[in-house]
Amino acid sequence: MAKAAALKGLGYAILPIHACQEHIDNGSLINIKLDHEPEDLVLYAFYAGRKYPLEKVKVFLEFLKSKCATLQ
The missing domain is CATH 1.20.5 (Single alpha-helices involved in coiled-coils or other helix-helix interfaces)
Known part of the structure; x- marks a missing residue:
């Protein structure tokens, strides 16, 4: 759901790179570097x-x- 919302431009999502690399490559998502690492799921x-x-x-x-x- 978070990925779908981010793809629609509804906000940010913390996602694994491998799950969205294709969308990063085609420009529909951008990778934002964080100051701190998110907690493990x-x-x-x-x-x-x-x-x-x-x-x-x-x-x-x-x-x-x-x-x-x-x-x-």
């Missing part, structure tokens, strides 16, 4: 209060972890 997954999560929840969380690991 932290994601939490919450699921219903079962003592043991369902297998599909575990599989989905593992999928998210593997996809996030490839972004670094």
Whole structure:
């Protein structure tokens, strides 16, 4: 959503370079250097209060972890 809003000229967005390099290259986004680095993004997954999560929840969380690991 932040990238879409920035592309429409609605403001600033803190985005990873690899996710918007094409738009930087074609001029639809510009890279602004900040005085300080933004904090790391932290994601939490919450699921219903079962003592043991369902297998599909575990599989989905593992999928998210593997996809996030490839972004670094």
